[in-house]
Amino acid sequence: xxQQNGKWSETLNTLLxxxxxxxxxxxxxxxxxxxxxxxxxxxxxxxxxxSPEIQNVLYREKGRALAKLGRYEEAVDEYxxxxxxxxxxxxxxxxxxxxxxxxxxxxxxxxFDSALGHLHRALAAYRRLNDPQGICKSLRNLGVIYIELGExxxxxxxxxxxxxxxxxxxxxxxxxDLNNNLGAIKNMKGDWQGALDCYNIAREVxxxxxxxxxxAYTINNxxxxxxxxxxxxxALKSFVSxxxxxxxxxxxPLSLILSINLTDLYIKRNDLEEAKRYxxxxxxxLEAEKLxxxxxxxxxxxxxxxxxxxxxxxTAHLRFERSLGICRxxxxxxxxxxxxxxxxxxxxxxxxxxxxxxxxxxxxLIFSHIEASGKAEKTENLIKSIEELYLRxxxxxxSKVDQKDHYTKxxxxxxxxxxxxxxxxxxxxxxxxxxxxxxxLLHDIGKIDVPDEVLKKSGxxxxxxxELIKNHPNAGVQRLAGFKFPWEIATLIRxxxxxxxxxxxxxxxxxxxIPLGARIICVADVFDALTSERPYREAFTPARALEVMxxxxxxxxxxxxxxxxxxxxxxxxxDYVINRDPRPDExxxxxxxxxxxxxxxxxxxxxxxxxxxx
Numbered sequence: 001x002x003q004q005n006g007k008w009s010e011t012l013n014t015l016l017x018x019x020x021x022x023x024x025x026x027x028x029x030x031x032x033x034x035x036x037x038x039x040x041x042x043x044x045x046x047x048x049x050x051s052p053e054i055q056n057v058l059y060r061e062k063g064r065a066l067a068k069l070g071r072y073e074e075a076v077d078e079y080x081x082x083x084x085x086x087x088x089x090x091x092x093x094x095x096x097x098x099x100x101x102x103x104x105x106x107x108x109x110x111x112f113d114s115a116l117g118h119l120h121r122a123l124a125a126y127r128r129l130n131d132p133q134g135i136c137k138s139l140r141n142l143g144v145i146y147i148e149l150g151e152x153x154x155x156x157x158x159x160x161x162x163x164x165x166x167x168x169x170x171x172x173x174x175x176x177d178l179n180n181n182l183g184a185i186k187n188m189k190g191d192w193q194g195a196l197d198c199y200n201i202a203r204e205v206x207x208x209x210x211x212x213x214x215x216a217y218t219i220n221n222x223x224x225x226x227x228x229x230x231x232x233x234x235a236l237k238s239f240v241s242x243x244x245x246x247x248x249x250x251x252x253p254l255s256l257i258l259s260i261n262l263t264d265l266y267i268k269r270n271d272l273e274e275a276k277r278y279x280x281x282x283x284x285x286l287e288a289e290k291l292x293x294x295x296x297x298x299x300x301x302x303x304x305x306x307x308x309x310x311x312x313x314x315t316a317h318l319r320f321e322r323s324l325g326i327c328r329x330x331x332x333x334x335x336x337x338x339x340x341x342x343x344x345x346x347x348x349x350x351x352x353x354x355x356x357x358x359x360x361x362x363x364x365l366i367f368s369h370i371e372a373s374g375k376a377e378k379t380e381n382l383i384k385s386i387e388e389l390y391l392r393x394x395x396x397x398x399s400k401v402d403q404k405d406h407y408t409k410x411x412x413x414x415x416x417x418x419x420x421x422x423x424x425x426x427x428x429x430x431x432x433x434x435x436x437x438x439x440x441l442l443h444d445i446g447k448i449d450v451p452d453e454v455l456k457k458s459g460x461x462x463x464x465x466x467e468l469i470k471n472h473p474n475a476g477v478q479r480l481a482g483f484k485f486p487w488e489i490a491t492l493i494r495x496x497x498x499x500x501x502x503x504x505x506x507x508x509x510x511x512x513x514i515p516l517g518a519r520i521i522c523v524a525d526v527f528d529a530l531t532s533e534r535p536y537r538e539a540f541t542p543a544r545a546l547e548v549m550x551x552x553x554x555x556x557x558x559x560x561x562x563x564x565x566x567x568x569x570x571x572x573x574x575d576y577v578i579n580r581d582p583r584p585d586e587x588x589x590x591x592x593x594x595x596x597x598x599x600x601x602x603x604x605x606x607x608x609x610x611x612x613x614x
Contacts (some may be wrong), residue, residue: 004455009054010345011041012038013054015035015037015038015041016034016035016038016055016057016058017064018160019031019032019035019038019061020057020064021398021552023064023065026068026213026248026249026251027250028068028069028250028253029250032062032066032069035058035061035062036349037149037388037547038058039058044579047435052085052086055082056085056086056094057081059078059081059082060078060082060084062075062078063075063076063078063079063101063118066078066275067101067105068250068252068253069250069252070253070256070285070289071284071289072105072106072108072109072289072291073109073290075105076102076105076106079101079102080102082094082098083095083098084097092125092128092129093125095125096121096122096134097124097134098444099121099122100118100122100137100138100141103115103116103117103119103122103141104141106118107141107144107145107148107515108253108295109220109291109292110224110291110292110293110294110296110326110329110330111207111329112145112148112149112331115141116142118140119141119142119145120138120142122134122136122138123138123139124373126138130169132166133166135162135165136165136166136171136174136178137174138172139158139159139162140159140162140166140177140178142155142158143155143162143181144181146296147181147184147185147334148189148330148334149331149332149333149422150332150337150369150372151333151368151370151372152185152188152189152370152371152464154370155181155185156185159178159181159182159185160561162178163175163178163179163182163183166178166387172205172209173205173206173209173214174327176201176202176204176206176211176214177202177214179198179199179201179350180198180199180202180214180217180218183195183197183198183202183221183225184221187221187224187225187228188334188372188374188375189371189373189374190372190373190374190375190377191374192228192229192374193224195223196223196225196495198222199218199222199225200222201326202214202218202340203219206394212245212249212250213245213254216242216245216246216254217239217242217247219241219242219245220238220239220242220254220258222238223235223236223237223238223239223242223261223467226238227261227264227265227268228374230268231468232268236265239261239262239265242254242258243255243262245257246258252285256282256286257295259279259281259282259285260278260295260299260465262274262278262574263279263282263299263302264277265276266278267302267305267306267309267544272306272309275306276306279299279303279306282295282299283296283299283303286299292326292544293326293330294326294335296326297323297326297327297330297332297335297339298323300319300322300323301319301320301338301339301342303319304316304317304318304319304323304339304342304343304346305342307319308345308349312570313346313349313350316346317343317346318340320343324336324339324340327339333366333369333370334370334372334375336366336371336400337362337363337364337366337367337370337379338363338375340360340366341363341375341378343359343378343380344357344359344360344363344382345382348386353389353484356386356485357383357386358431360379360383360386361383363379364376364380367379387591388488390486391588391591394438394441394587397442397479397510398412398413398442398445400445400448401444401447410580410581410582411444411528411529411532412441412442413441413442413581413582413587414524414532414577414578414582414589415440415443415521415528415588416437416440416524416526417420417574417577417590417593418524418527418528418565418568419436419439419440419517419521420433420436420440420590420593421568421574421577422561422564422565423436423437423517423520423525425564425568425573426560426561426564428516430594431487432516433594434486434487434520434594435487435489435492435534436492436517436520437590437594438485438487438489439487439489439493439496439518439521440492440521440524440525441587442476442480442489442493443491443493443496443521444472444476445476445479445480446471446472446473446474446475446476446477446493447472447475448475448479449471449475449479450468450469450472450475450504451468452473454468454469463493470497471506473494473496473497473505473506474506477490477493479553480493491515491518492521494506494507494518495509495514495515495518496518496525498514498522499512499522499557500514500519500555500556500557500558500559501555501556502555503555503556507551514558516558519557520561521557522556522557522558523549523557523558523561523562524565526549526553526556526557527542527545527546527549528578530544531545531578531579532579533579537546541570542578546565546566546569
């Protein structure tokens with residue numbers, strides 16, 4: 001009996017060796033076949049319990065093969081069995097390795113909290129073991145997850161520590177791996193040359209060490225950088241080369257990555273048939289494996305882009321929404337910003353400009369927050385192109401007011417500039433500032449409907465004439481009724497002549513019932529009128545204008561906004577605006593300032609009112 005068990009043990013060891021060799025040769029299906037045969041023999045022949053050594057090799061090789069085939073959940077189950085067999089303290093090196101591999105696999109399933117937990121346990125174990133290679137591997141994989149979450153600073157900190165350790169310890173392959181990861185960060189930040197430098201360092205090491213699989217991954221990364229630079233032919237060569245290797249070594253995860261990248265490339269080359277082919281391959285694989293991860297979110301984004309190009313807007317919207325749901329569920333900030341960008345394009349094409357701008361500004365906010373400068377610049381450029389359509393409308397309308405009364409030429413531009421400075425000093429959100437500037441530029445548009453003999457009258461107005469003047473805010477709103485602006489400006493135009501004490505027009509609103517933007521425009525409007533030359537009087541000095549506004553019309557203005565004007569004058573922030581003739585393109589210069597946040601000294605800023613959300 002003992003001799004028979006010895007023969008079976010020899011058979012099991014042979015099967016394990018065959019499985020190990022098959023894994024090393026990238027023949028993962030064959031490896032699983034050997035391992036399945038081994039387990040069937042144990043059951044059919046009622047063999048004694050496997051030795052700890054054989055168990056460890058069995059579970060490890062099975063987990064390895066399943067992982068390479070993209071069957072992550074099954075692979076994690078094998079690693080759990082491996083951990084259960086190794087609870088002793090002496091097994092700490094093995095446990096650390098299993099924590100590391102499990103963290104990688106659950107991350108691929110989109111379970112980032114679980115992945116971070118496993119990787120931190122691996123890192124702690126490797127630090128206890130004083131194992132430089134293990135520490136570096138743990139830091140590298142933590143960095144990968146931080147990149148997915150858009151936490152680039154944490155990723156770079158992890159890589160910097162790991163790079164120093166791997167360099168000092170002479171770990172060439174690991175050093176190359178880390179450069180590959182660092183290249184990914186530089187890619188996302190738009191530092192294309194920095195990314196290529198990192199990838200080429202990694203590739204040189206891999207080629208020297210004959211690391212076929214890692215070379216293919218690096219060539220794929222190089223292709224991504226070339227794709228971002230719009231070097232489509234070179235990118236295609238890289239992807240096709242890497243895809244050939246992935247197919248030959250049967251690396252399903254790499255083939256998936258390349259299918260996604262080729263989808264993106266063919267979309268950009270406007271070859272939608274090829275794009276759909278690779279998109280379907282990737283989507284079918286992810287659905288079959290029941291994976292809800294960043295790769296599914298990415299391929300849904302690309303599927304939405306294909307539908308958008310085919311003008312199938314409903315499908316595009318559904319794809320983008322599903323992708324956004326995954327991004328938000330998993331905390332994928334970078335990818336969420338990309339999907340928002342695509343959704344903004346969808347709304348732009350379906351003439352939903354207001355929603356398009358709101359979504360694109362959210363996208364820009366995320367890109368800026370995670371310092372993805374390349375993507376932020378692209379998004380900002382699209383936002384600018386949309387806004388400039390409206391600026392041309394503003395310019396056309398403002399010129400009509402100037403033609404109506406040349407003595408007020410430049411008044412709206414100066415009011416917009418002063419309002420911009422006041423809104424900034426009050427720390428208002430960028431979207432509110434743009435609404436206030438837009439409202440300022442058009443606040444007098446209703447004067448087009450006031451008869452010339454009333455508008456240009458130098459003497460005292462009659463009661464009837466004053467009623468015509470008082471109607472210009474409502475007339476301005478009516479003139480804009482046919483336009484759908486991305487900012488709420490109608491109320492600012494309607495109420496910019498309301499008084500804080502309720503004695504203004506057209507509605508007699510008082511206090512904070514008057515929109516804050518209208519209160520700001522009111523202060524800027526009166527200050528510019530007083531400090532500008534008129535045919536019937538000279539311009540007031542800023543000090544004299546403030547004196548009039550404080551004492552002769554004190555109840556007309558929001559006290560906080562008026563005091564904010566004082567602060568801006570003390571800081572000399574609007575000196576160059578006062579009583580100045582504008583440039584022909586003044587409107588565009590003012591709007592450009594809306595997009596740039598200057599460095600602010602908050603110590604000297606006016607306090608923020610409770611009614612304002614900073």
